[in-house]
Amino acid sequence: MWVKVCGITCTEDAVLAVAAGADAIGLNFVPSSKRHISLDTARAVVEAVSGRARVIGVVADLDESALRELLAQSGVDTLQLHGHEPAHLVERLLPDAFKVIHVENGADVDRARSYPGDLLLLDTKSGDQLGGTGKSFDWSLVRGLAAERRVVVAGRLTVENVAQAIEQINPWGVDVASGTEASDDPRRKRPELVARFIERARNAAKR
Numbered sequence: 573m574w575v576k577v578c579g580i581t582c583t584e585d586a587v588l589a590v591a592a593g594a595d596a597i598g599l600n601f602v603p604s605s606k607r608h609i610s611l612d613t614a615r616a617v618v619e620a621v622s623g624r625a626r627v628i629g630v631v632a633d634l635d636e637s638a639l640r641e642l643l644a645q646s647g648v649d650t651l652q653l654h655g656h657e658p659a660h661l662v663e664r665l666l667p668d669a670f671k672v673i674h675v676e677n678g679a680d681v682d683r684a685r686s687y688p689g690d691l692l693l694l695d696t697k698s699g700d701q702l703g704g705t706g707k708s709f710d711w712s713l714v715r716g717l718a719a720e721r722r723v724v725v726a727g728r729l730t731v732e733n734v735a736q737a738i739e740q741i742n743p744w745g746v747d748v749a750s751g752t753e754a755s756d757d758p759r760r761k762r763p764e765l766v767a768r769f770i771e772r773a774r775n776a777a778k779r
Contacts, residue, residue: 573738573777574745575770576628576724577752577761579607583620585761592767593774596626598747599648605630606758607749611646618647628652636661643668652693663688674698675709675727681717692717693747696727708733711740718743731768735776746773 577589578598586597599614600607609617618627629648631639632655639651651669653662662671666689673684674697684692694717696709708728717723722744725737730751737746750758752765 573773574724575773576745576747577749577766577769578628578630578726578747579749579753579758580617580761581607581609581759582613583616586617586621588763589761589766590621590625592763593770594625594766595745596628597621598628598630598652598749599646600630601642601646602630602632602654614646614648622647626650630654633657636664639665639669654695659687672726675713678713681713684717685720691722691724691744693724693726695747708737711737714743715741729769731765731772734769734773738773738776739779 574595575593576596576598577594580586580589580597580599589597599609599617602608621627627648628650629642629646630652631642634642643651651665652672653669654672657671662669670689670691670693671687672693672695673680675681675694676697680697684694694714714723718741724745724747725741725743726747728751729737729746729748734746748769752761752769754760754762
């Protein structure tokens with residue numbers, strides 16, 4: 573079970589997530605996000621965890637040249653495309669990017685199937701918000717897709733429900749942001765929640 577801890581904003585939280593067993597961490601480059609970080613911070617995080625976990629840059633609605641420049645300047649391994657990026661752009665960026673589909677109904681699942689690449693991240697559709705909403709979607713919608721592709725599930729996953737999500741969907745991976753954050757600061761992680769989330773996800777996968 574591949575586990576990504578997203579919304580990392582500092583090297584301290586990056587290091588603790590990797591030490592707890594995270595396969596990947598997410599850095600947010602979307603300016604409107606409360607978890608947005610600078611390029612300097614991104615470079616520091618990459619240096620701190622390089623070789624121990626994949627570092628994924630969360631972006632939205634940038635053109636191809638800007639995306640490639642961000643890859644080069646930040647040092648992240650992969651870009652997670654959270655906006656309205658077309659399939660042909662994803663195709664050109666493979667294997668350095670994957671698409672996020674915001675799920676509300678079956679039509680969204682069908683749209684997910686139209687995107688290239690083996691990996692897809694499925695998150696909750698919630699107005700104009702691009703993730704980290706603290707809301708989940710109907711997991712039953714994506715069981716079939718999870719049997720066809722490497723699906724990573726996000727959207728209000730927590731220590732309390734991650735095992736249930738894995739048992740219902742059998743995804744390739746899970747992604748957590750708000751479910752591991754400090755209650756008074758969405759920019760910081762609670763170490764005990766990160767560790768428990770990863771442990772419960774791995775135990776559920778074994779079952």
